Amino acid sequence: MIVTYPFSAVVGLDDLKLALALNAVSPRVGGVLVRGEKGTAKSTIVRALAAQLPSVDVVAGCRFACDPAAPDPGCPDGPHEAGPAGARRPAALVELPVGASEDRLVGSLDMERALTEGVKAFEPGLLAAAHRGVLYVDEVNLLHDHLVDLLLDAAALGTCYVERESVSVRHAARFLLVGTMNPEEGELRPQLLDRFGLTVEVRASRDPDERAEVVRRRLAFDAAPEEFAARWAAEEAALAERIARARARVPGVRLPDARLRQIAAVCAAFEVDGLRADLVTANAAIAHAAWHGRDEVTTEDVRAAARLSLPHRRRRDPFDAPGLDESLLDELLDQTDDVPPDDTPDDPTDDPTDDGPGLPPSGPPQDGPGPAGEPGPGRAESDTAQPPTGDSRDNTQDGTHQDRAHHDGTHQDSPRQDKAGESGGEVAVVAAPYRVPLLEVPGIGEGVAGRRSRSRTAHGRATGSRRPSGRVRDLHLTATVLAAAPHQAARGRTGPGLVLRDDDLREVVREGREGNLVLFVVDASGSMAARKRMTAVKTAVLSLLLDAYQRRDKVGLVTFRGAGAETALPPTSSVEAGAARLRSLPTGGRTPLAAGLVRAAEVLRVERLRDPARRPLLVLVTDGRATAGGDVDRAAALLAGTASVVVDCESGPVRLGLAVRLASRLRARLVPLDAMADLGSVVRDHRKAV
Known part of the structure; x- marks a missing residue:
C-alpha cells in the first residue's frame, strides 16, 4: 500500500495550503496555479490534499462517477435512476502527464469499430476519471496550448465534449484543477493564466531552522511511512472534517452588497481584464468565510481572496512578472469598507484568527510549541514562527513579496539605464x-506545435491522407471510403453497407505551425x-x-x-x-x-x-x-x-x-x-x- 505524505506535515507554504483548501471547499473558485522553483513540495502537497477530500458515492458500474443522488442525464453509461448509493470510493487524484495526447485527455471514439461493426464505442479519458476529484497537471506551462485550452474549457463548463466525425459525446467533468509550473521553463499565456482561479508563488524558505525541519520530517517519512502517517492521523482527520463542514456551510454564506461593491472596486482599481476576476474573488471570499465558520463575507475574506485571485491577472505585458501591491490593496479595502462596525454580528466565529467552531487547532502532534496566530489548513508548524494564513501582509514564508516580484518584471515602457553586469563593462x-x-525556417518540419514555421502537426488544415502506422487517431473518412470503394464487388457486398478492411483506413495529414x-x-x-x-x-x-x-x-x-x-x-x-x-x-x-x-x-x-x-x-x-x-x-x-x-x-x-x-x-x-x-x-x- 502506498502511503501519502500527510498534508498537515508539510512545513509552511501557508498561502498554497489556503488556496488548495478554498478550492476543496468550493470548486467554483476555479482551481489553483502553483508557480515556484523546483523542489518546493508542490507535487507533494497536492497529492496530500487529495487524500483528505471526502469520499464520494458513485453509481455502480458507471465509468463517469455519476452521483447516485443526482445522476447526469446525459451520461454515456446512462440513463441512471436516482437512488441509494451503489458504491463509495475516495475522491480520485488524476495526474495529466506532459506528453499526453488529446485522445488521452478527453477520451476517444473507436472509429474502426464504428465503421466496421457499426458500434458507437467511446473510451473515457482523464477528464472523466477526474470527475468529482482532483486533476493535477505538473508542468502545465509545458503542455501544448490546445490541450490547455481543452482542459480549462472543461474546468470552466463542468462538461467535456468529444466530437469525432458524425458522433458526439458529452459527459460531466467537474474537478479541482491544480497546475504547477516553474517560471524558468516558460510562462503561460495571459489568456490561460486568467482561466485559473487562484495563483500562489512558492519558494523554499531561507530560514535554516525551517529548512532543517523540512528535511527532518522527510527523512522520518522515508524511513517509516506508516508510522509517520500515524503520528499525523489526528491532524489529517481534523482537516478532512473541517473541509466537510465548510462545504456544507458554503450554500448558506451571504455576500452582502457592500462586500460585492468592495470586490468590484478592487478589481477595477487594479485594472484587470474582463469580469472573471470579480467572479473568482467573490467565490473565493465566500469559500474563505465558510472555511472560517462564518455565515457572511467580511472585508478580511475579500482581502484573502484578492491576494490569491488578482496577482496573475495584472500582467499587462508578456515580460511582466505576476504580482500584487498589497499596500495598495489595503488602501483600497479601507476606502471601500463603508459598513459600520455595529452592523457586524458580534459572534466569536467572526474572528479571522479562529480556526472555526468546534475545530481543533492545527499543529504537529508533540512536535513542540507552534507560533501564535492562525495556522494554515491542517498546518504543521516548525519551531520557527509563521505568518497567519488568511491575512499575512507579506509572504515571508516564501521569502518573497509579491509586490516586489511585480516591480522586478523585466519589461519597461520607456528607455532606462540597466545596472552593470557582473562581468563588467x-x-x-x-x-x-x-x-x-x-x-x-524553410521547408516543412515535424516539431512541437507553435506559431512560426510550417509543420506537419496533429492540428491544422488537412492537406492529404496516409495509411496509419498504428491506431487511427484522426480518420480521413473520404479517403477511407475511396480506398474501399473499388473492392466492394470482390468482397461480395450485397447490401447498402460498405465492406471495410483494416488496410482501407486512412488518417488525415495536417499542416500547421511549429515552434x-x-x-x-x-x-x-x-x-x-x-x-x-x-x-x-x-x-x-x-x-x-x-x-x-x-x-x-x-x-x-x-x-x-x-x-x-x-x-x-x-x-x-x-x-x-x-x-x-x-x-x-x-x-x-x-x-x-x-x-x-x-x-x-x-x-x-x-x-x-x-x-x-x-x-x-x-x-x-x-x-x-x-x-x-x-x-x-x-x-x-x-x-x-x-x-x-x-x-x-x-x-x-x-x-x-x-x-x-x-x-x-x-x-x-x-x-x-x-x-x-x-x-x-x-x-x-x-x-x-x-
Missing part, C-alpha cells in the same frame, strides 16, 4: 520593444558600444524575443566580447529569462566573432541531440568586425545548413560591408538594423536564401 539602455513580422529554437548570437564588443548602437541592438533583440514568446519558441542567447564567447542563456522556453539577461548584458572589449560562431554551433549541436524535432533559426546581430579569435570562414562552415538571419549593425557614411560578406558565408538573409521594424518584407521567404 558598460550596460546600454533598452527602449520599448516593437512588433516584428514573421521569420520562418522553433531561436538562437540569438549578439556582438557585445566595444565597436558596438562605441557608436552607441547597443540600445538599438538590444531593443531589436528584445522585440524578437517578444515575437518568440508569442510564437511558442524556445530561445537561447550567445554573446561574444573581449577574449571569447559565452552562452548567456541556454536554450529554454522561458523567454522572460532571455529578456532579463539581455537587459543586463554588458558591452566592451574586442570582437571574437569566430568564437561566437563556434559557440553557437556547439549549442545547436547539443540541442539537436536533446530535441531533434525542433528546427533552429540563428539570428546573428553584429557589424561583421572580427578583431580577435580564430578563422571566421572555418567557424561559419560549422553552421552550414542552419537557417540564419544576419542583422547588420554597421552604421555611418562609410561602411565596410563586413556583415554582407558574413551573410554570404552563412547563406543567410541580411537585414539592416534600421530596417528591423519591417523584417517580414526581407526574411519571410527563407527558401531563396538556403
